[in-house]
Amino acid sequence: MSTTALTSRVQVLGAPGDRHDEILTPAALDFIGRLDAAFAGRRLELLAERRHRAELIAAGGPLDFVPATSAVRNDPDWRVAPPAPGLLDRRVEITGPPERRMTVNALNSGAQVWMADFEDATSPTWDNIIGGQLNLLDAIERRIDFTTARGKEYRLGDRTATIVVRPRGWHLTEKHLLVDGRPVPASLVDFGLYFFHCAQRQIDAGSGPYFYLPKLENHLEARLWNEVFVLAQDLLGIPRGTVRATVLIETITAAFEMEEILHELREHSAGLNAGRWDYLFSLIKTFAHRPDYVLPDRAKVTMTAPFMRAYSELLVRTCHKRGAHAIGGMAAHLPSRDAPANQAALAKVRLDKEREAEDGFDGSWAAHPGLVPLCREVFDSVLGERPHQLERTRDDVHVTAADLLAVHRTSGPPTEEGVRANIAVALRYFDAWLRGHGAVALDGLMEDAATAEIARVQVWQWLRHGMIDRDRVAGLLDAESTALAHEQPRALTAAARDIFVRTALSGELPAFFTPDAYARHLVRRPAVAVVHHS
Numbered sequence: 001m002s003t004t005a006l007t008s009r010v011q012v013l014g015a016p017g018d019r020h021d022e023i024l025t026p027a028a029l030d031f032i033g034r035l036d037a038a039f040a041g042r043r044l045e046l047l048a049e050r051r052h053r054a055e056l057i058a059a060g061g062p063l064d065f066v067p068a069t070s071a072v073r074n075d076p077d078w079r080v081a082p083p084a085p086g087l088l089d090r091r092v093e094i095t096g097p098p099e100r101r102m103t104v105n106a107l108n109s110g111a112q113v114w115m116a117d118f119e120d121a122t123s124p125t126w127d128n129i130i131g132g133q134l135n136l137l138d139a140i141e142r143r144i145d146f147t148t149a150r151g152k153e154y155r156l157g158d159r160t161a162t163i164v165v166r167p168r169g170w171h172l173t174e175k176h177l178l179v180d181g182r183p184v185p186a187s188l189v190d191f192g193l194y195f196f197h198c199a200q201r202q203i204d205a206g207s208g209p210y211f212y213l214p215k216l217e218n219h220l221e222a223r224l225w226n227e228v229f230v231l232a233q234d235l236l237g238i239p240r241g242t243v244r245a246t247v248l249i250e251t252i253t254a255a256f257e258m259e260e261i262l263h264e265l266r267e268h269s270a271g272l273n274a275g276r277w278d279y280l281f282s283l284i285k286t287f288a289h290r291p292d293y294v295l296p297d298r299a300k301v302t303m304t305a306p307f308m309r310a311y312s313e314l315l316v317r318t319c320h321k322r323g324a325h326a327i328g329g330m331a332a333h334l335p336s337r338d339a340p341a342n343q344a345a346l347a348k349v350r351l352d353k354e355r356e357a358e359d360g361f362d363g364s365w366a367a368h369p370g371l372v373p374l375c376r377e378v379f380d381s382v383l384g385e386r387p388h389q390l391e392r393t394r395d396d397v398h399v400t401a402a403d404l405l406a407v408h409r410t411s412g413p414p415t416e417e418g419v420r421a422n423i424a425v426a427l428r429y430f431d432a433w434l435r436g437h438g439a440v441a442l443d444g445l446m447e448d449a450a451t452a453e454i455a456r457v458q459v460w461q462w463l464r465h466g467m468i469d470r471d472r473v474a475g476l477l478d479a480e481s482t483a484l485a486h487e488q489p490r491a492l493t494a495a496a497r498d499i500f501v502r503t504a505l506s507g508e509l510p511a512f513f514t515p516d517a518y519a520r521h522l523v524r525r526p527a528v529a530v531v532h533h534s
């Protein structure tokens with residue numbers, strides 16, 4: 001790769017860690033610098049557009065399918081690229097952070113795909129980000145085997161899952177890596193480092209560079225990703241159309257642009273995923289200022305709520321019309337060592353997966369290796385020998401804008417228990433996140449950045465509309481902070497509480513808890529920075 005055109009300086013501000021130099025090579029940093037030079041400016045414009053649109057909707061503006069792109073929706077002829085090697089049959093996809101042990105466990109889990117997550121399930125400490133890249137590289141090179149101090153062996157099996165990497169969303173920056181003194185968009189760091197080190201290796205191994213794209217709000221953000229793929233492939237001499245990306249439809253605005261998103265990415269598209277937790281968060285956040293959009297306790301808003309049914313059925317219909325996979329989402333219930341609790345959790349997950357398979361999804365997510373056999377069994381019984389069910393075009397589905405926005409059909413006041421549960425989950429999750437854990441099991445449920453966002457934004461919304469009492473919330477926050485400090489001796493209770501106060505009790509509603517909490521608590525810089533001159 002020629003470096004002559006790049007004049008920027010890339011600075012590594014993150015503390016040096018074991019083997020970081022294998023990832024942060026001069027050539028890899030140069031590659032990141034090129035992506036940044038090409039796309040950082042456009043990202044900022046798109047983020048400004050996000051804020052502008054959010055203000056319009058908060059003020060009562062409409063949300064509908066986009067008139068300007070109706071030609072894309074009405075053209076019956078276009079299709080996305082055919083499934084790439086390793087992505088034909090995706091009936092079970094396990095997800096999780098690329099932590100070393102979990103990398104081996106996920107790859108051996110029996111799932112067809114492993115979604116290696118730098119996003120909802122990863123706390124973006126510098127060590128987690130670069131360590132995760134090393135684990136991916138080691139896994140692809142099949143040199144990740146290890147034995148713990150207690151003698152437990154971790155060995156990659158012969159058949160492993162296809163790796164699909166989820167970089168962080170457009171809203172985040174990586175403050176340990178600067179170009180010309182500016183933090184690099186986190187999406188470009190996670191995508192770029194993996195692509196630089198692993199794309200060719202994956203192709204050589206008969207797979208490819210595959211991605212999940214989170215939290216997109218419209219098709220222009222998908223276009224930006226497509227441009228990133230084109231440049232990245234060109235820079236490394238990899239043929240265009242090698243990358244595949246599955247977009248999570250997990251914002252309410254993106255639900256109105258599913259076809260356009262597939263169209264923008266079509267030579268690189270591998271379908272859409274119903275990211276239900278962020279979708280719910282986005283819906284609550286987008287309409288948080290509007291009293292007619294208040295939802296009840298989180299536990300009462302399930303995938304059978306009419307507006308969630310509309311969203312998931314529209315996703316299947318849209319994907320299959322365009323020859324794209326439709327992948328289901330995450331049931332939050334986790335296996336338990338307690339037999340009755342385990343039975344109850346498995347029954348709930350089974351119902352969820354059955355509904356998805358019947359609706360026409362081609363596969364679904366499992367949060368834990370213990371859920372993989374169940375998910376496989378459910379999809380096997382519907383798919384049989386077929387790798388997917390793309391032929392089910394779901395012409396019976398007719399979803400309108402009103403259906404997607406029919407929150408009033410599920411509305412209701414919060415309960416005392418619902419308020420307490422949200423505060424308890426948000427506090428405990430923020431504490432875990434501050435200590436480097438991006439996903440945790442709490443009360444038998446998987447909690448990650450998306451579910452914690454729901455917990456804090458609901459409290460903000462209920463306060464805003466006078467549905468709960470501010471003093472009562474303060475009392476519950478005190479009680480839960482005390483409980484957390486008792487149950488977890490290493491808890492960073494004050495910092496966790498600070499994040500909650502800033503994001504749930506503030507006058508203005510922050511769009512995400514992560515950017516500010518990251519800047520305040522996770523950014524660590526040593527005195528001397530490594531500077532890479534290109």
Ligand SMILES: CC(=O)SCCNC(=O)CCNC(=O)[C@H](O)C(C)(C)COP(=O)(O)OP(=O)(O)OC[C@H]1O[C@@H](n2cnc3c(N)ncnc32)[C@H](O)[C@@H]1OP(=O)(O)O
Nearest residue numbers: 095096102105106120121277330367368439440441446450
């Ligand atoms: C909204 C969304 O974005 S969903 C997608 C993002 N969220 C996720 O991906 C969460 C994925 N799940 C997880 O991270 C984990 O399951 C947790 C944190 C919720 C629970 O993990 P644990 O508390 O370790 O569960 P548990 O003790 O039952 O684990 C048993 C074993 O399974 C492993 N395991 C659990 N979940 C996973 C997983 N998702 N991938 C790989 N291995 C896993 C554990 O590492 C452990 O392995 P070990 O026995 O070798 O040490």
Ligand SMILES: O=CC(=O)O
Nearest residue numbers: 275276277278450
């Ligand atoms: O990323 C998935 C979600 O549900 O959010």
Ligand SMILES: [Mg+2]
Nearest residue numbers: 120275278450
């Ligand atoms: Mg999400």
